[in-house]
Amino acid sequence: MASLHHHTASVPYSEAKPDNSSSVVEIHHHHDDEAITNNTSAAVAQMEASRKSNPIILTWKDLWVSASMGKRGTKAILQGLTGYAKPGQLLAIMGPSGCGKSTLLDTLAGRLGSNTRQRGEILVNGHKQSLTYGSSAYVTQDDTLMTSLTVREAVHYSAQLQLPDSMSKAEKKERAEFTIREMGLQDAMDTRIGGWGCKGISGGQKRRVSICIEILTRPKLLFLDEPTSGLDSAASYYVRKRIKSLDEKDGVQRSIIASIHQPSAEVFQFFDNLCLLSDGKTVYFGPASSAIQFFASNGFPCPALQNPSDHLLKTINKDFDQEMEMEVGLEGTNGGSLPAEAAIGILVNSYKSSELNQQVQNEVATLSKKEISSSIEKKSGHASFLRQCIVLTKRSSVNMSRDLGYYWLRFAIYITLAISLATVFYRLDTTYASMKDRGSLLSFISTFITFMSIGGFPSFVEDMKVFERKRLNGHYGVTAFVMGNTLSAIPFVLLLSFIPGAITYFPPGLRSRYDHFLYFICVLFSCLMLVESLMMIVASLVPNYLMGIITGAGIQGIFILVAGYFKLPNKIPKPFWRYPMHYLAFHTYAFQGMFKNEYEGLKFDGGLLSEKKYITGEEILRDTWQTDMSYSKWVDLGILVGMIVVYRVTFLVIIKTTEKVKPIVGSFNLLLSSSPNQTIHVVENPNATPLHVELV
Numbered sequence: 001m002a003s004l005h006h007h008t009a010s011v012p013y014s015e016a017k018p019d020n021s022s023s024v025v026e027i028h029h030h031h032d033d034e035a036i037t038n039n040t041s042a043a044v045a046q047m048e049a050s051r052k053s054n055p056i057i058l059t060w061k062d063l064w065v066s067a068s069m070g071k072r073g074t075k076a077i078l079q080g081l082t083g084y085a086k087p088g089q090l091l092a093i094m095g096p097s098g099c100g101k102s103t104l105l106d107t108l109a110g111r112l113g114s115n116t117r118q119r120g121e122i123l124v125n126g127h128k129q130s131l132t133y134g135s136s137a138y139v140t141q142d143d144t145l146m147t148s149l150t151v152r153e154a155v156h157y158s159a160q161l162q163l164p165d166s167m168s169k170a171e172k173k174e175r176a177e178f179t180i181r182e183m184g185l186q187d188a189m190d191t192r193i194g195g196w197g198c199k200g201i202s203g204g205q206k207r208r209v210s211i212c213i214e215i216l217t218r219p220k221l222l223f224l225d226e227p228t229s230g231l232d233s234a235a236s237y238y239v240r241k242r243i244k245s246l247d248e249k250d251g252v253q254r255s256i257i258a259s260i261h262q263p264s265a266e267v268f269q270f271f272d273n274l275c276l277l278s279d280g281k282t283v284y285f286g287p288a289s290s291a292i293q294f295f296a297s298n299g300f301p302c303p304a305l306q307n308p309s310d311h312l313l314k315t316i317n318k319d320f321d322q323e324m325e326m327e328v329g330l331e332g333t334n335g336g337s338l339p340a341e342a343a344i345g346i347l348v349n350s351y352k353s354s355e356l357n358q359q360v361q362n363e364v365a366t367l368s369k370k371e372i373s374s375s376i377e378k379k380s381g382h383a384s385f386l387r388q389c390i391v392l393t394k395r396s397s398v399n400m401s402r403d404l405g406y407y408w409l410r411f412a413i414y415i416t417l418a419i420s421l422a423t424v425f426y427r428l429d430t431t432y433a434s435m436k437d438r439g440s441l442l443s444f445i446s447t448f449i450t451f452m453s454i455g456g457f458p459s460f461v462e463d464m465k466v467f468e469r470k471r472l473n474g475h476y477g478v479t480a481f482v483m484g485n486t487l488s489a490i491p492f493v494l495l496l497s498f499i500p501g502a503i504t505y506f507p508p509g510l511r512s513r514y515d516h517f518l519y520f521i522c523v524l525f526s527c528l529m530l531v532e533s534l535m536m537i538v539a540s541l542v543p544n545y546l547m548g549i550i551t552g553a554g555i556q557g558i559f560i561l562v563a564g565y566f567k568l569p570n571k572i573p574k575p576f577w578r579y580p581m582h583y584l585a586f587h588t589y590a591f592q593g594m595f596k597n598e599y600e601g602l603k604f605d606g607g608l609l610s611e612k613k614y615i616t617g618e619e620i621l622r623d624t625w626q627t628d629m630s631y632s633k634w635v636d637l638g639i640l641v642g643m644i645v646v647y648r649v650t651f652l653v654i655i656k657t658t659e660k661v662k663p664i665v666g667s668f669n670l671l672l673s674s675s676p677n678q679t680i681h682v683v684e685n686p687n688a689t690p691l692h693v694e695l696v
């Protein structure tokens with residue numbers, strides 16, 4: 001905890017800390033000052049720019065959200081919420097779990113899932129517009145971080161990706177370091193984040209890393225979903241305080257909307273406005289300081305010595321009503337406390353008719369009319385595309401080299417398999433019998449060895465998750481991600497094809513010229529890249545890695561079946577299996593290429609029944625394997641390489657279109673399931689109130 005002390009100077013009870021911490025205080029203060037002075041030159045210019053820039057005012061009016069639950073109809077999650085977030089203020093959303101806090105944040109940030117419908121009006125600075133990159137940031141409830149990176153690396157890479165090119169590398173680094181200290185993570189800087197399989201930093205520290213990454217760009221509107229869950233009260237106090245104090249640092253007025261669970265009394269004091277939800281209904285919206293009074297005036301006074309937020313939450317939590325009734329039954333009376341269900345009813349109604357509600361309505365009306373320049377100016381934005389590619393390649397390489405499951409495990413198993421193959425097929429000769437063996441060996445390599453590449457899939461899915469999250473936050477684009485992933489994978493796949501490839505190639509005595517060997521490695525490499533590309537496509541279509549592995553294995557199984565080894569090409573049933581499946585399967589070209597590479601120019605002893613003295617490789621290719629001899633082995637390799645490109649581009653297109661199509665699918669659902677006179681999506685709809693009842 002010493003790490004947190006350096007900011008305690010302004011906290012009233014910091015004097016009570018043991019003496020030995022004062023030295024820590026000084027050291028850290030020194031660091032901070034240094035950082036600040038270093039930062040100033042860069043910061044001054046920025047400060048000037050951002051002072052002129054507009055703050056963001058967010059208002060929402062009569063917001064309804066419902067989720068379709070399949071056949072069981074729809075469920076109303078948010079019911080007619082109205083509110084606002086003003087610059088320089090912190091709006092806290094509180095309520096029992098499941099009351100719709102995350103949903104409200106998602107709705108405001110414009111990222112509701114596709115099975116939900118929303119109605120009502122959300123205005124940014126009085127206009128219907130989406131929040132642009134850099135102006136807002138969203139820290140979601142669950143942390144999606146690259147587990148193999150250290151805290152420092154994760155924040156540094158993010159800084160390089162998110163901050164504009166106009167900042168120098170050193171400035172970005174400084175900003176990263178500064179933000180890490182800001183979040184009290186300096187002691188965990190060089191610890192790996194960790195995740196499944198390896199222990200890393202604690203859950204509370206992960207939360208803070210997530211916040212760190214999102215506040216790097218100093219966004220003017222900040223959504224935080226339970227930023228302090230998993231933090232002890234002291235840590236959450238400082239996190240709050242520092243998020244709030246970001247304003248003072250650079251003079252930009254920020255609007256902060258945060259859902260919060262269990263704030264301590266001290267943290268509660270930071271709230272400017274409080275939105276108290278129960279079951280998607282507003283119990284209270286207004287100044288946090290008046291909440292207790294509102295409750296008291298409705299017959300729920302806060303008992304002395306109780307934390308105000310605890311009192312609020314306890315009054316409106318109805319999840320345990322039944323249990324309470326039982327307790328009441330046992331004890332006889334229970335101090336006259338009402339079941340929460342009834343309490344909520346009273347409060348919701350009382351709020352509806354209250355002065356406070358009227359004030360909020362008025363405030364929303366004035367805020368949405370206020371003349372602020374219509375659009376949020378575009379920030380100079382991201383790092384350039386090239387920089388993104390470079391940083392992502394670097395980051396991805398680090399991740400691949402540290403994540404055992406990505407390539408190393410496969411490498412070990414490939415070596416084992418290669419040694420097994422080499423010993424089983426040791427020293428093939430040119431007798432009639434060995435003719436078949438060569439074919440078996442080559443087809444085993446090009447099917448099973450490449451098939452096993454799906455082993456890296458779980459790691460890729462983790463990678464994707466981080467990517468998806470960051471893409472929603474607009475940190476970098478799909479193309480940069482695919483480029484980064486492809487470039488960083490190449491050295492590993494080369495290693496994977498070269499060493500095990502060499503082990504299986506020479507002991508059996510396959511064609512010994514180096515150009516034959518290189519061709520063989522090229523085909524193996526292409527196949528491995530292709531399997532990876534195929535799995536990328538699968539990953540973009542199925543929701544989790546278990547389903548992905550099964551789907552990927554199934555697809556490859558079918559490809560291998562019709563590639564021409566298990567059933568000769570001419571014997572494959574023509575409809576569907578021959579045309580098009582045989583030609584779509586990349587294994588077909590791998591077989592043909594490897595077979596041509598091996599057999600062309602070889603001579604085998606004639607069989608006992610044959611009158612000829614020897615059989616040429618070409619004859620075997622044509623008659624035994626029925627390979628298409630009309631083109632050379634290089635064409636086969638060319639097709640494989642072309643397929644890699646096609647597969648990767650397909651992946652890119654799928655991700656790009658799902659990004660665009662998702663909202664369309666969402667509104668399509670909406671069209672199907674809502675009556676035509678209902679308004680769709682976010683539309684201004686002043687007289688919609690009577691219709692809401694139908695939604696519930």
Ligand SMILES: Nc1ncnc2c1ncn2[C@@H]1O[C@H](COP(=O)(O)OP(=O)(O)O)[C@@H](O)[C@H]1O
Binds near residue numbers: 069097100101103104
């Ligand atoms: N996409 C959805 N489909 C169905 N139900 C949902 C969906 N999103 C949220 N819900 C339901 O809405 C309620 C509120 O969820 P949420 O906003 O996550 O609550 P909180 O963050 O306050 O704990 C929960 O009961 C949840 O099950």
Ligand SMILES: [Mg+2]
Binds near residue numbers: 101102103141225
């Ligand atoms: Mg939540």
